[in-house]
Amino acid sequence: MNKKMMILSTLLTFSLLAGCGNANENAPANENNHTSGHGASHDQAGNQAENQADNHGGHGAEQIPVSDNLKASFAFASGSAKANEETEITVQITNKDGSPVNDFEVNHEKLLHLIIVNHDLSYFAHIHPDFKGDGKFTINNAFPAGGKYKMFADFKPVGGSTTTLSEWMDVEGKEGEHAAVTPDSKLVKEVNDKEIELALTSTKAKEDVTLTFDIRDAKTKQGINNLEPYLGAVGHVVILSEDAGQYLHVHPLDEKATGPKAQFATSFPKSGTYKIWGQFQHRGEVITVPFVVEVK
Numbered sequence: 001m002n003k004k005m006m007i008l009s010t011l012l013t014f015s016l017l018a019g020c021g022n023a024n025e026n027a028p029a030n031e032n033n034h035t036s037g038h039g040a041s042h043d044q045a046g047n048q049a050e051n052q053a054d055n056h057g058g059h060g061a062e063q064i065p066v067s068d069n070l071k072a073s074f075a076f077a078s079g080s081a082k083a084n085e086e087t088e089i090t091v092q093i094t095n096k097d098g099s100p101v102n103d104f105e106v107n108h109e110k111l112l113h114l115i116i117v118n119h120d121l122s123y124f125a126h127i128h129p130d131f132k133g134d135g136k137f138t139i140n141n142a143f144p145a146g147g148k149y150k151m152f153a154d155f156k157p158v159g160g161s162t163t164t165l166s167e168w169m170d171v172e173g174k175e176g177e178h179a180a181v182t183p184d185s186k187l188v189k190e191v192n193d194k195e196i197e198l199a200l201t202s203t204k205a206k207e208d209v210t211l212t213f214d215i216r217d218a219k220t221k222q223g224i225n226n227l228e229p230y231l232g233a234v235g236h237v238v239i240l241s242e243d244a245g246q247y248l249h250v251h252p253l254d255e256k257a258t259g260p261k262a263q264f265a266t267s268f269p270k271s272g273t274y275k276i277w278g279q280f281q282h283r284g285e286v287i288t289v290p291f292v293v294e295v296k
């Protein structure tokens, strides 16, 4: 994909996310599946996004109806999860009629990406469940405390578009502190002996944004120019709104970059506080660096 296509694809995705966001908030209580991606119901904005997508008809396999028809059911294999205990998570992808979906495209080297965060976004996991057939994926995870966790399954069915389906799950046990998601005063962090600086070309909602991560050795301040591919690209970035209601897809501008700079394209659907996790690999080690930004 060239840069233009990537931006177009990103824009379309965000239009859809922005459009479906409100519909999700109003989802009936018995709807156990909060779709942060392409939800079943479309409000006015959602329809606009869909029309917009139709106008760009040449957009390859990204057809919306398939994703609209999908459902993800999240469960703990033993029925419940306890803090600090390995728990098997199952994610079952079905059509709305309950028939399992078994054909997935490899997307960033995996069939399905599972992102898990807790209520205040202080916990973040990005893991890759194994496909077991019958639409089912499983993986073990240990949750650090009790409380609510939101799980996002990110996948691409064959013939469909990139889809993100999510659900809040309860983990038994003592809850951790509830910390506020506070915007960083300086977008520089030190993680695993690396100093990572983030720059954004815009912090306004609905604008194209390029995120540039600059990765240096924390001691020498020398740029690191031998980043290794992580999930087939220079890095992987996940962005969530403060309430975890909006999950943003982010695309690297140059997948083959090796540092010290790694650039990604996105667009924030609305104003608010967002948490950004950048993930990079250097010398076999995955570095996860979080930032919090305020979008106006």
Ligand SMILES: [Cu+2]
Residues within 6 Å of the ligand: 108, 110, 112, 113, 114, 126, 127, 128, 231
């Ligand atoms: Cu992944």
